[in-house]
């Protein structure tokens with residue numbers, strides 16, 4: 001079926017305009033890539049989740065439905081092209097929230113069908129890694145990538161754009177989740193990761209100590225960390241009701257230090273085990289200033305070449321989906337109309 005489909009659709013060889021759609025969680029995004037260069041990168045966030053302290057799947061799905069057509073229209077306008085000029089449609093197939101993914105997948109399938117152009121499915125986590133190929137400097141293969149987002153924490157060995165080996169991953173919560181849950185315990189709104197980053201700038205990272213999860217060498221565990229923050233706050237607030245307000249900067253700096261330290265420690269171990277010195281970070285948490293600084297410092301100490309994405313390519317966006325789609329387009333890795341979203345990592 002897949003092979004057959006790739007033969008009958010219109011495949012342009014010279015000029016390529018790839019439209020990419022991202023709708024895995026709470027950002028509706030569209031991007032246009034022309035011959036490997038980003039022409040438009042549009043992201044619509046969803047503030048509707050703030051008052052619930054986390055993403056509400058049904059509300060996310062509805063917001064995607066409202067946003068997807070305008071977001072794609074703006075992307076086409078910014079790129080100054082008509083939809084008839086598109087040569088392929090790439091979309092996030094998963095992992096993510098099923099109801100959110102369905103909106104993007106259905107839109108992408110319909111558009112590709114109506115324009116009779118190839119359809120390219122993209123793994124969201126691979127796309128975070130491939131965001132490094134949007135702009136220079138680009139990592140050399142093989143490189144290691146610590147991919148840290150709200151749903152995942154992984155160390156990957158990237159051998160080529162389409163070949164990645166999983167070296168380690170979280171056994172429970174993701175690093176972004178650890179930031180967000182710690183922030184929630186402190187009474188900060190969702191998503192709390194960027195706020196912890198902000199308050200941490202004024203604080204002492206060594207004032208409070210939080211334990212490191214005990215798991216396999218290159219794996220991670222943040223569920224014990226979250227519980228320790230919960231008990232720490234509960235006990236201190238019982239003794240002093242103003243404890244959080246009076247110590248917010250030091251608490252945030254110490255939380256950030258604990259998370260970043262374990263991320264860098266495991267990444268260093270992966271580097272020494274593999275002998276690879278090309279080291280990248282990706283995903284929403286790679287926007288964290290503590291992690292960015294710690295990676296640069298570890299890079300200088302260990303003689304690594306380090307790669308840190310621009311802020312706009314750290315958190316969810318469609319430019320990274322377009323870049324991943326570009327690599328698949330070059331290999332003619334297309335899919336048919338029978339493709340369906342998958343919600344969890346490892347499901348295909």
Ligand code: KG4
Pocket residue numbers: 025148149150151152175176177179180191192193194197283284285287288289314315316
């Ligand atoms: O990659 P992403 O946008 O979405 C997923 O694929 O999950 O990552 C979102 C996560 C959230 O947990 C958010 O709190 C975290 O990235 N994040 C940060 C920062 N910016 C985003 N965490 C810490 N510091 C930041 N500056």
Ligand code: ZN
Pocket residue numbers: 124128149150283284315316
């Ligand atoms: Zn993501």
